Amino acid sequence: MLSMAVFSEVYDEDNDKVFVIRGTIEVRIPHNFYSQLKRKYSDEEIVSMQEPKILRHHHTKRELVYVTKESGLPLIGHTAFGLIDRGTNLIQVRPVSGCNLNCIFCSVDEGVSKSRRTDYIVDTDYLVEEFAKLAALKGDDVEAHIDGQGEPFIYPYMVELLEKLRKVPHVKVISAQTNGMLLDPEKIRAMEGLLDRINLSISSMDPRRGRMLAGTNLYDVEHVKEVARAVAASDIDLLLAPVWVPGFNDEDIPKLIEFGLEIGAGKRWPGFGIQNYVRYQFGKKVRGRPMKFSEFFKRLEEYGKQYGLNLKLTPADFGIHKAPGLPRAFRRGERVKLELVAPGRVFGEMLAVSRGRVIGVLTDRPAGSTVFAEITRTNDNVYVAVTAESRL
Ligand code: SF4
Incomplete structure (x- = not known):
């Protein structure tokens, strides 16, 4: 080492x-x-080549693990970095974790976080090499969707990543999520011809409410609107993706739809992907009662009628369908011996590597320890294991 x-x-x-x-x-x-x-x-x-120090994330200040091929950490198995294959022709590509905002509704508790303790950044060549292997299993219409537990455009090598993904055989579409704060017209121009769609999360048209929802005074809704206009005017498709937080931004939803229609969102795909705020176990909790999904869909239908749009989207609206994927490496309930190799994303978690997968192990033991654990999650080739002591 x-x-x-x-x-x-x-x-x-x-x-x-x-x-x-x-x-x-x-x-x-x-x-x-x-x-x-x-x-x-x-x-x-x-x-x-000397002087050990801890690598830190510029925005979150948390420890940053640099995931390279040489690190020995696989890119399949964890939701914080690498690749996620949910059995469709869309592969989620997660080059970096951590966010420059602090949204009060954040489903992954980003920004000022009580639960997250580590961030990850993945070497571009390693990410694309592993992506290409996975894409080869899926047929000829693969979508690379760049997202993450945080803001993907924090990744400093985004254009390089896009260029390399574009060259992977079978890749038909490349899309990315963003809160827009780190983009500008020049960066958007640099991504034309490489990126097909941007899903822009903008949840308010009002500067004060925007800052309140983003959880930081650094949020500038006028800047994000400029970014939206620049994307819509480019050859990159624009999808506006507000999170509807009942009691907080109800009046913004129709305004966002009108804004999107005015600037030309959604030329190739739907222009609006309105999401309902959901209280996740490790997400931020907003006061008040979340909207029931039946109510949410009813209101989307009403807005859809009002504006002549389909707002109740399905994967098929984006050309997403089932496709072959990787076999699972573990069974749920299987007991395994694991060596802990790196800090986990949340407190009380460590990463282990086995059978070509990375596994989030719930334990307080340090790196270098060996533990016996039971695999409790295997969905989508994402693995979680718990040790006997972590159950106590
Ligand atoms: S921009 Fe997204 S990841 Fe960042 S804090 Fe807001 S909701 Fe969370």
Whole structure:
């Protein structure tokens, strides 16, 4: 093992630093590793081969695990990074976790978080290599959907990622989710011809309410509207994806629909993907009662009639259908011996690797420990295991 310090800094057009990776990653050194490293990173990026430090996420300040091929962490098995295959022609691509916002309704408790303790960033080549293997199982109309537990455009190598995904055989569509705050017209132009659709989460048209919903005074709804206009004017399709939080932004929903219609959202696919706020176990909890889905769909139907739109969407509206995927590597209830190799996404969780999958293990034991655990989740090739002590 070698501690390698790397840093990467990205500046916006005003020369403000928007992203920094600085610190040390622990890597296993294959033969000729240093010469490979020199080919991949410039001398400027490799600042030290010593001095162990903890790598930290620029926005969340949490520990950041750099997931490379050499790290030995597979990209299938966890929802915080890598790839998720839910048995359709759409593959979720998660290059980075962590968010620049702090939405009061966030389903993954991002921003100021009580539950999250670690973020992850994945090496671009590794991500695309593993993606290509998975895409090859699925037929000729694969959609790469870049999303994550956080804001994907925090990833400093997004254009490189898009370029490489575009070259993967069978990829027909590339889409990405974003809150829009880190985009601008120049970045959007740079992604034309690479990215097919942006799902833009914007939940209010009002600056004050926007800041309240985003949980930060840094949120600028006017900037996000500008981004929406720039996307709609580009050859990238725009889908507006507000989260409807009853009692908070009811009056924004029709305004967002009118805004989307005015700027030309949804040329190739539907222009609106309105989501109902749901209270998730590890998500942020908003006061008041969430809207029942029957009520939500009824109101979507009413707005649909009013504006002549289909707002009750199904996967088929986006060309998503069942497709072959990876076999499961474990059975639910199976008891396994696991070595803990890295910190988990949430407190009380560690990562283990077995049978080519990464497994989130609920335990307080440190890295390097071996534990016996029971696999409790296998859906979508996402694995969770619990140890006997974590059940107590
Ligand atoms: S932008 Fe998305 S990931 Fe970020 S805090 Fe808001 S809801 Fe969560």
